[in-house]
Amino acid sequence: MADQTGTQQLFDMWKKQVDEGTQAWLRMAGQGQAPDPQAFWRPFMDQGMQAWSKVMTQGAVSPDLMTQWKQFLDQWIAAWSKVLEQAMGTEPFAQAMGKQLESFLNVSGPVKKAAEQQVEAGLAAAGLPSRTQVIGLAKQIAGLEDKIESLEDRLDAILARLGKKERE
Amino acid sequence: MKDELFTMTPEMPSMSPEMLARWQEELRRNSLRMKHFSEMVMNPKEPEVGPTPREEIYRKGKSRLWRYASKRTHKTPLLFVPNLGISRPYIFDLMPKGSFIEHMTQQGFDFYLVDWGVFGPEDNDLTLEHAVTKILPRLARKALESSGAGEMSVLGYCMGAPLSLSWLASTPEFPVKNFIDMAGPVDFSQVGLFGLWLDARYFDVDKYVDTLGAIPADMVKMGFKLLKPTMDLSTNLNLWWNLWNPDYVAGFNALNKWANEYLPFPGEFFRQWVKEYYQQNRLYKGELTMAGRPVRLGSIRCPVLAVGAKEDNIAPPGCVKPLVSAVSSSDKEYVELPGGHISLIAGRGASVHCWPKVSSWLAARS
Numbered sequence: 001m002a003d004q005t006g007t008q009q010l011f012d013m014w015k016k017q018v019d020e021g022t023q024a025w026l027r028m029a030g031q032g033q034a035p036d037p038q039a040f041w042r043p044f045m046d047q048g049m050q051a052w053s054k055v056m057t058q059g060a061v062s063p064d065l066m067t068q069w070k071q072f073l074d075q076w077i078a079a080w081s082k083v084l085e086q087a088m089g090t091e092p093f094a095q096a097m098g099k100q101l102e103s104f105l106n107v108s109g110p111v112k113k114a115a116e117q118q119v120e121a122g123l124a125a126a127g128l129p130s131r132t133q134v135i136g137l138a139k140q141i142a143g144l145e146d147k148i149e150s151l152e153d154r155l156d157a158i159l160a161r162l163g164k165k166e167r168e
Numbered sequence: 169m170k171d172e173l174f175t176m177t178p179e180m181p182s183m184s185p186e187m188l189a190r191w192q193e194e195l196r197r198n199s200l201r202m203k204h205f206s207e208m209v210m211n212p213k214e215p216e217v218g219p220t221p222r223e224e225i226y227r228k229g230k231s232r233l234w235r236y237a238s239k240r241t242h243k244t245p246l247l248f249v250p251n252l253g254i255s256r257p258y259i260f261d262l263m264p265k266g267s268f269i270e271h272m273t274q275q276g277f278d279f280y281l282v283d284w285g286v287f288g289p290e291d292n293d294l295t296l297e298h299a300v301t302k303i304l305p306r307l308a309r310k311a312l313e314s315s316g317a318g319e320m321s322v323l324g325y326c327m328g329a330p331l332s333l334s335w336l337a338s339t340p341e342f343p344v345k346n347f348i349d350m351a352g353p354v355d356f357s358q359v360g361l362f363g364l365w366l367d368a369r370y371f372d373v374d375k376y377v378d379t380l381g382a383i384p385a386d387m388v389k390m391g392f393k394l395l396k397p398t399m400d401l402s403t404n405l406n407l408w409w410n411l412w413n414p415d416y417v418a419g420f421n422a423l424n425k426w427a428n429e430y431l432p433f434p435g436e437f438f439r440q441w442v443k444e445y446y447q448q449n450r451l452y453k454g455e456l457t458m459a460g461r462p463v464r465l466g467s468i469r470c471p472v473l474a475v476g477a478k479e480d481n482i483a484p485p486g487c488v489k490p491l492v493s494a495v496s497s498s499d500k501e502y503v504e505l506p507g508g509h510i511s512l513i514a515g516r517g518a519s520v521h522c523w524p525k526v527s528s529w530l531a532a533r534s
Binding site: 070112134135145 | 364
């Protein structure tokens with residue numbers, strides 16, 4: 001027989017940790033008024049506790065224990081998902097993300113440019129075509145392909161007109 | 169002492185035969201879980217995807233047009249336009265009995281797939297307008313020529329829907345027989361989290377494109393992962409739970425391969441996509457132009473079916489549904505089906521809900 005008090009304590013600890021984590025996360029995301037995370041946890045926590053209590057107090061442990069555990073985890077993930085979605089769907093979060101992205105661009109932009117210049121210089125020194133030259137060539141080929149296609153289209157249109165005239 | 173241990177009868181709680189059988193089944197599943205897990209880790213196999221036979225009809229730059237032949241019991245062929253960038257199109261033909269394309273060909277539709285291809289730095293100047301006014305019309309014309317039909321149905325999935333709508337609404341002379349929007353955003357003011365994150369107040373698309381050139385696949389991946397941060401956790405939990413089932417494992421391997429192959433966006437394409445569609449909502453407002461031609465959704469008069477997915481967080485139903493009121497068609501319908509953005513078209517649920525709905529709707533009009 002399992003120790004029901006021990007299980008209860010474990011769940012209480014877990015619940016406390018989850019609650020605190022969520023609150024901290026919401027504060028971090030800059031949510032003005034944090035929603036009550038208890039509202040998310042309570043239904044599935046209660047359900048989970050009931051199921052576990054039942055399992056732990058009955059004589060033989062049934063394989064349903066696994067199913068109940070899986071359901072418990074599913075609900076836990078779903079609740080987290082809901083909380084995160086709510087936090088990420090706020091203007092402060094979008095603003096914070098935009099600022100973070102901008103800082104990233106401010107740093108990565110000059111680094112990228114310097115690296116590209118260094119690679120170009122290295123390739124030029126080795127007498128090899130640079131990345132810019134290869135890309136330029138690929139663009140020219142694409143442009144050529146477009147021109148051929150437009151000629152093909154014109155030819156098709158002329159042939160269609162000729163065919164129509166012949167039939168007349 | 170030793171003998172005593174071996175002869176001791178364990179004190180087992182009383183167990184009914186039914187309970188014993190269930191425990192045996194649970195143990196069997198656990199041993200299968202271990203077996204499949206060790207196979208996945210020690211001897212991973214590359215899943216075979218894209219099983220339906222096909223032929224390349226045309227190639228334009230990186231883009232290709234594929235034809236999946238059928239017995240052609242319906243004379244109107246179907247052109248399928250998926251998203252450009254983000255992911256590869258084999259999700260629509262993932263595995264035998266798990267393929268939208270296989271389903272449609274079995275239903276007698278000649279199926280033409282637009283495969284936009286994988287764009288590199290040389291394609292950074294490729295604009296959305298070029299894709300809509302040059303690549304798409306040409307591939308559609310080639311599909312028509314190949315089929316010998318006078319008209320064709322067009323199905324746009326995800327971003328493919330606003331792209332094909334932009335093309336069709338600016339080219340009313342194209343002989344489109346039917347149009348299906350599957351999880352494709354139309355009213356971008358209702359587009360959910362992406363709409364908020366890409367809002368012009370917070371997201372400077374010009375700086376982004378000017379700095380990075382192309383939008384790297386890793387950035388695309390990050391954006392999508394952020395949309396549902398618990399996705400990986402629930403995917404792995406479900407995998408463990410179903411690991412005993414070889415069919416589930418095969419499906420998981422194929423889907424997992426696809427889910428981890430993100431594709432980059434050409435820079436200019438991304439700029440136009442974010443600015444004109446997400447930030448300015450020009451398609452829905454009727455303010456968009458393509459190659460100097462106005463894009464008016466009201467100029468679409470063919471039968472239209474819009475399909476939204478109830479749990480779609482990329483194109484929520486609220487941004488798909490408005491298409492029905494924006495077009496001038498007299499034959500139009502909106503349906504909301506169970507599932508998310510991907511599970512609407514791929515997976516077990518799709519074969520029950522979405523595929524039969526789409527094929528029966530088209531069959532009645534093809």
